[in-house]
Amino acid sequence: MLLNEVEQPGLGERDQVSRSYWAISFHRLLRKKIGVACLSIIVVMYGAGILAPVVTPYDYNDQNLSIAKQGPSITHPFGTDRLGRDQMTRIIYGLRTTVIITIVTLVTGSLAIGITMGLLAGYFGKYIDTLIMRVGEVTSAFPEIFLVLIIISTVKAPVTKWVREIEDVVNFDIVSLGVVDYLVLSMALTIFSWFGMARLVRGQVLQVRENQYVEAARSIGATTPRILFRHVLPNVMGPVIVTVSAGLAAVAGSEILLSFLGIGIQPPTPSLGLMIFENGSISVLRSNPHLLLFPVLTLSVLLFTFNLLGDAVNDAFNPRAR
């Protein structure tokens, strides 16, 4: 039996082994009650956000001044805002904004740019390493929130103009979808979010690179991209997952802060930060507290589950924490 297993170390078996690492980690996550609870809450919130037009009973811009500022009721579970728009609908659309920003920023920033830069820096070393790490260190030495604010506020107008020109060609209204806001915001956040991931991957690669299987792959003539993505990357994915799940809350928080300050998402596109800003005054709290409390509670639940999930994922996926 044992001999049989040893004698067939085919490619299929290695795949099985690498898959079983994921299976083990994921299984470990599912065994934790907190992990499951967080995952389900996030799936529900993200699902609602993505399917916003289907799930919501109203449109986020349906105004009806005769029912403005009503408290929670059966037809409007979270009440209505000062223009008579359904709060729940607007919150779900606000979640859609959060979903888009977190996914786009993490995929482009941390996953695409961060991992690639980290792999390059760690695997090639020398001047490529120095260049990437120095650039990253300089970006991480900035107080990022100031620069994100200023980049967004200056870059948005030219980008909008540029998109309008495209609109003339394709004859389709892109700007009113809020795409420009999403794009500019994600870009600005990406500039400052890639380096943490790059540094992590670089450190991991420095360890993994010295392993014999990398040397073996090189000796049979595997190309560098193949070695990087097929042999090195799968072995550094654990910490990567942990970092991504820990970064979710930060990215979501940044978007909400920027929109709160009036620089991120622009009305009429709904955003939780924007709703909090519109209603974030003492007079609203005194007369219609539900206008402020529902968006704020949604946001708190979201950030709280992100943080808990980050911890749970860390316990499950981090090889050192076992």
Next chain:
Amino acid sequence: MGTYIAKRLLWLPIILLIVSFITFALGRFGPGDPVEVLMGQYADEKVVERIREQRGFNDPIFIQYGRYLSNVVRGDFGESFKYRGRTVSELLKKKMWVSAQLNFAALFLSVSIGIPLGLFAALRQGTFWDTGTVAMTLLGQSIPVFLTAPVVLLVFALKLDILPTHGWGGFFDTRIILPAVVMGVPGIAIITRLTRASTLEVIGQDYIRTARAKGLSEFVVQRRHVLRNAMIPVITMLGFSLAGIAFTSFIVERFFGIPGIGNLFIESIFSRDFPIINAVIIIGTTMFVIANLLVDMLYPWLDPRIRLGGEYAS
């Protein structure tokens, strides 16, 4: 150690050059011509052109930038576009002093509550007190300022009506209490958690047992042996939390109507008041870099085993 600090200090001007050039260039190429901002929409074109010439906006950008830099080095950040006739330095000094007081109050709260609380929980590991503290900190860390600010306002100002909600009266005014508490909550939570974790690690060390074995009083053991060694990660966090404080002060200043630097910065962005924006960014970056450097310099003092500059500094 000396060369390490020198190296780090040499990075400061380079970083400042890059940051200031980026903001300067964004200001010149971004939307909103500075002179049009200055003169308003219906200005006479000839006048606009004359002012452009006078102020040197027609020169190449590198010359403008060089001129700006040489002024900044002499401490002159120029004149605000929006508040005409007032220098940026004069405006900033007042606002920064307000923000600095508020931030100091918040930092003071987080350190003076967080460290004892963390120590308290760690020394009672596994008991009800410990679990309770950990649960509270988890909550405090995850609840955004967006929630605490309105809830605190609602409870203390509107329902109980015991504390004022709006405005600013200096460090020794009751109006500082609510914003400082709101800003301090995440800090308290983070510092408590960190202190607890690192204390637990230190408590298990041999030198603590040795200290107890040689008959030192519990107070001396806890203060000199446990706390001092447990402070290292906490101090690192303090450096990082400076950025977090900048982050929350934007929100808190808005909610509580405090005339601080956060509000000024946002206002300047909306009115394209680039002299102010540039100045805030340059000063902010300098403070950020120096704070991180100070944190680095504290390590060897806390733990003589740490030697700076030996390894890749990250």
